[in-house]
Amino acid sequence: MAELGFEVIGIDTDLNKVTTLQGGHVPFFEPGLDEVLERNIKAGRLRFSTSIQEAAEFGDVHFICVGTPQLAGAQRADMTQVFGSIAALAPYLKPTDLVVGKSTVPVGTAHEIFEQLKNTAAAGVEVAWNPEFLREGFAVEDTLRPDRLVVGVRSQRAEDILREVYAPLIEINTPFLVTDFPTAELVKVAANSFLATKISFINAMAEVCEAAGADVSQLAEAIGYDPRIGNRFLSAGLGFGGGCLPKDIRAFMARAGELGADEALMFLREVDQINLRRRSHTVDLARKTLGGEFVGKSVTLLGAAFKPNSDDVRDSPSLDVAVAISNAGANVKIHDPKALENAARVYPNMNYEQDVMKALEGADLIIHGTEWNEYRELDPAEVAKVVNTRHVIDGRNVLDPQAWRAAGFTYRALGRPTA
Numbered sequence: 001m002a003e004l005g006f007e008v009i010g011i012d013t014d015l016n017k018v019t020t021l022q023g024g025h026v027p028f029f030e031p032g033l034d035e036v037l038e039r040n041i042k043a044g045r046l047r048f049s050t051s052i053q054e055a056a057e058f059g060d061v062h063f064i065c066v067g068t069p070q071l072a073g074a075q076r077a078d079m080t081q082v083f084g085s086i087a088a089l090a091p092y093l094k095p096t097d098l099v100v101g102k103s104t105v106p107v108g109t110a111h112e113i114f115e116q117l118k119n120t121a122a123a124g125v126e127v128a129w130n131p132e133f134l135r136e137g138f139a140v141e142d143t144l145r146p147d148r149l150v151v152g153v154r155s156q157r158a159e160d161i162l163r164e165v166y167a168p169l170i171e172i173n174t175p176f177l178v179t180d181f182p183t184a185e186l187v188k189v190a191a192n193s194f195l196a197t198k199i200s201f202i203n204a205m206a207e208v209c210e211a212a213g214a215d216v217s218q219l220a221e222a223i224g225y226d227p228r229i230g231n232r233f234l235s236a237g238l239g240f241g242g243g244c245l246p247k248d249i250r251a252f253m254a255r256a257g258e259l260g261a262d263e264a265l266m267f268l269r270e271v272d273q274i275n276l277r278r279r280s281h282t283v284d285l286a287r288k289t290l291g292g293e294f295v296g297k298s299v300t301l302l303g304a305a306f307k308p309n310s311d312d313v314r315d316s317p318s319l320d321v322a323v324a325i326s327n328a329g330a331n332v333k334i335h336d337p338k339a340l341e342n343a344a345r346v347y348p349n350m351n352y353e354q355d356v357m358k359a360l361e362g363a364d365l366i367i368h369g370t371e372w373n374e375y376r377e378l379d380p381a382e383v384a385k386v387v388n389t390r391h392v393i394d395g396r397n398v399l400d401p402q403a404w405r406a407a408g409f410t411y412r413a414l415g416r417p418t419a
């Protein structure tokens with residue numbers, strides 16, 4: 001928003017984060033975000049605070065961007081942060097203000113917030129729902145040049161304010177869709193469910209390819225040329241993780257159940273199962289590769305982040321596999337260019353190594369779990385010199401089988417038994 005020319009104040013309850021941001025540093029890894037942050041702080045358009053009162057008095061439009069993680073022990077979303085921030089903001093709102101929800105929420109939330117605010121001192125305040133579609137690793141690009149903008153509103157005034165807020169993006173022909181509250185909320189979870197389904201579809205094909213002796217990468221390429229199918233998000237492998245897709249499909253199923261529409265989303269249970277099965281299958285494949293036993297063997301996991309260009313380890317398939325193999329008795333070393341600190345916070349007892357060649361030293365098996373460019377560029381001949389036995393499992397189907405085999409490795413990939 002500051003980059004678009006607005007004056008912005010960012011609020012968080014975590015003083016450490018606020019201090020880091022105010023100092024011009026992003027407290028996580030996101031390519032290109034440091035420059036944008038620094039530029040806008042220097043220009044005086046952007047500052048950070050822990051005071052919600054200060055923010056409320058300063059702003060006319062209040063974006064709610066807090067997390068909605070999966071509730072511990074349940075499938076549905078934990079809404080504490082959304083309702084907590086609304087409750088904290090409400091006493092200071094002005095009747096002319098607009099509250100814009102960006103968090104991914106169960107359908108019906110915007111209406112609930114609207115009703116809550118109606119009964120407070122902030123009566124007259126407008127509410128809108130404006131889902132966020134950015135991808136980690138592409139956050140800056142996706143924010144400044146989004147595919148589309150979706151705004152769920154109940155009044156012309158709310159729409160007008162958002163048209164003004166997004167004027168620079170509308171000017172560059174970004175589609176601007178105006179809907180009601182529930183449609184806007186559903187667009188978000190429908191989009192993530194579709195993406196998750198696409199990934200699980202190709203991973204289901206990978207399972208069949210494994211049984212039939214076929215190659216899922218060639219299959220994906222071939223079906224992807226049909227523009228109705230498209231070749232994006234058809235990479236078979238360890239499957240989807242992160243703080244969004246897995247918990248969003250679960251929360252969507254839970255909400256549909258509350259609405260009496262659970263049958264409609266039954267397929268998402270299968271999408272989830274196919275996805276999780278890729279992880280257990282990889283552990284089985286690793287055990288088989290090592291002759292049926294993990295104890296006494298050394299395994300190196302390349303990648304801890306849930307995807308490349310991110311330091312996010314939430315529900316990371318690669319880290320999950322590492323922990324499962326370690327629990328089964330192997331000595332596991334984990335490498336990642338950016339995510340080791342976060343991984344160590346979640347699993348302090350695992351072994352982490354910052355130097356990739358050191359991480360590979362003495363390995364009986366290498367598992368490629370996150371497709372950082374750095375791993376694609378590894379020279380298998382150099383790797384061959386430091387490992388103990390030459391086995392590699394490519395969990396992301398991007399390494400070059402011929403190059404690894406030429407260096408003496410057995411190469412196994414998911415869904416490509418003959419690759």
Ligand code: UGA
Binds near residue numbers: 192
């Ligand atoms: C996802 C959506 O793509 C965004 O549009 C959405 O805004 C975001 O969630 C959100 O709800 O906030 P993100 O979680 O950053 O974005 O990650 P994706 O790029 O969607 O990747 C998710 C997972 O799927 C990763 O683990 C990735 O490795 C995996 N993946 C992706 C595959 O296994 N195969 C593919 O072909 C593509």
